[in-house]
Amino acid sequence: MISRHLSKTLKAAARDYPVVTVTGPRQSGKTTLVRAAFPRHRYASLEDPDTRAFATEDPRGFLAQFRGKVILDEVQRAPDLFSYIQGIVDREDRSGHFILSGSQNFLLLNRVSQSLAGRCAVLRLLPFSRSELIGKPLRDVATSLRGRQSGGSTDQDATADLFGTLFVGGYPRIHDKALQPQTWLGNYYQTYLERDVRDLLNVGDIEGFGRFVRLCAGRSAQLLNASSLAADAGISHTTVRRWLSILEASFIIYMLRPHHRNFNKRMVKSPKLYFLDTGLLYYLLRIQNATDLATHAARGAIFETWVVSEALKNYYNRGIEPDIYFWRDSAGHEIDLLIDRGAKQIPIEVKSGQTIASDFFAGVEYWRNLARQPDDPAGLVYGGDTSYTRRRVSVVSWADWA
Numbered sequence: 001m002i003s004r005h006l007s008k009t010l011k012a013a014a015r016d017y018p019v020v021t022v023t024g025p026r027q028s029g030k031t032t033l034v035r036a037a038f039p040r041h042r043y044a045s046l047e048d049p050d051t052r053a054f055a056t057e058d059p060r061g062f063l064a065q066f067r068g069k070v071i072l073d074e075v076q077r078a079p080d081l082f083s084y085i086q087g088i089v090d091r092e093d094r095s096g097h098f099i100l101s102g103s104q105n106f107l108l109l110n111r112v113s114q115s116l117a118g119r120c121a122v123l124r125l126l127p128f129s130r131s132e133l134i135g136k137p138l139r140d141v142a143t144s145l146r147g148r149q150s151g152g153s154t155d156q157d158a159t160a161d162l163f164g165t166l167f168v169g170g171y172p173r174i175h176d177k178a179l180q181p182q183t184w185l186g187n188y189y190q191t192y193l194e195r196d197v198r199d200l201l202n203v204g205d206i207e208g209f210g211r212f213v214r215l216c217a218g219r220s221a222q223l224l225n226a227s228s229l230a231a232d233a234g235i236s237h238t239t240v241r242r243w244l245s246i247l248e249a250s251f252i253i254y255m256l257r258p259h260h261r262n263f264n265k266r267m268v269k270s271p272k273l274y275f276l277d278t279g280l281l282y283y284l285l286r287i288q289n290a291t292d293l294a295t296h297a298a299r300g301a302i303f304e305t306w307v308v309s310e311a312l313k314n315y316y317n318r319g320i321e322p323d324i325y326f327w328r329d330s331a332g333h334e335i336d337l338l339i340d341r342g343a344k345q346i347p348i349e350v351k352s353g354q355t356i357a358s359d360f361f362a363g364v365e366y367w368r369n370l371a372r373q374p375d376d377p378a379g380l381v382y383g384g385d386t387s388y389t390r391r392r393v394s395v396v397s398w399a400d401w402a
Helices: 006-016 030-037 049-057 059-064 081-092 105-115 162-168 172-177 181-201 206-217 226-233 237-249 278-284 290-295 299-317 358-371
Strands: 019-023 042-045 070-073 098-102 120-124 253-256 272-275 324-328 334-340 345-351 379-382 388-390 393-397
Touching: 006 019, 006 030, 006 120, 006 299, 019 030, 030 070, 030 098, 042 049, 049 059, 059 081, 081 098, 081 105, 162 278, 162 290, 162 299, 172 181, 181 206, 181 278, 206 226, 206 237, 206 272, 206 278, 226 237, 237 253, 253 299, 253 324, 272 278, 272 299, 278 299, 290 299, 299 324, 299 334, 299 345, 334 358, 345 358, 358 379
Parallel strands: 019 098, 019 120, 042 070, 070 098, 345 379, 379 393
Antiparallel strands: 253 272, 324 334, 334 345, 388 393
């Protein structure tokens, strides 16, 4: 089994809190992770109709059957349990007593915030990161930009195929079973539409929602223009917001917010939309083969999507809320990724090309001049296989990222 970086964070949280909740998209490996991390815990899945009926009809009796610690999977399917769990925790206060997991984020977290505030740690598990797949240790993504020497090369794993990595994506079952990614992702997507979307907000127009998701796929790594999206999808502005919330809650997309630092300039206020798995993005854009991306118009957007999603996985796996943003002013000057370190920010440009051009550094240099940070860390993540320092910028191979 491929080791998950979140495992260490999960075990540490269970030592500090009586309840730990693990949320994330379906098929991201939550059940496998929690059962491997806590092999002595009892286990019950609320996906099972009989188990769910017992938990719903007699929550007190259901919980009383577990004399020790327990894992409750897809716990949001029996929402009344949370109040009873609160009572048990307040009486007994045992570390790691309840390990909860679920894939419907806002339903789950709404119940956690109502009943278990202050008693529960919340962790997020996304599909495999590349560092997990190749067995590299978890490290701070910002720290990894420092200390690179000019002319240095990346590790031996850099020979891996970039386009193949983007094409397959990170869903564990594809890797565990060596499945054809587009076939599995097609089935996953249809199941998502037919089951989760109906469950989440009772969306009646499933076909229309499916068209909307594909329109969003064509806008990955772009500023969100809700009015344009509404017009293209033939829906209202309010429906766009509602449907985007569904995609966020089910970990299909992530909204990257603009950074507030303005340097007395007019700033863009809209977020940028990113998908969280590039394999699914390939499928939605109907790109049939990994190598087709080399000449595809979406190459830059898909690569940038991967860079942002890997950064998010890095933060989530460390149990930290992401402190990443983008920066853009009204004149069009932009930093693709900005890591906020409080008093300092680290600007990172993203380029899918395999050869570095001098204009790749223009955005970082513009930022540095405005911020008056000429010698502070900055990064350029690109599609080549060599990492080094150039013009006081850490040039980072995609294979070294996150």
